[in-house]
Amino acid sequence: GSLSVDEFVAMVCKEVEDKVNVIQN
Structure with missing residues (x-):
């Protein structure tokens, strides 16, 4: 599709956003 x-x-x-959260944490 x-x-x-x-x-x-x-x-x-x-x-x-998921990648940014991993980098920040």
């Missing part, structure tokens, strides 16, 4: 732009952006933002 194809992702809509909003879904893709939300997914990327979530992954980035």
Whole structure:
């Protein structure tokens, strides 16, 4: 299935936040 732009952006933002949290902790 194809992702809509909003879904893709939300997914990327979530992954980035997860990485940032790991770096900060």
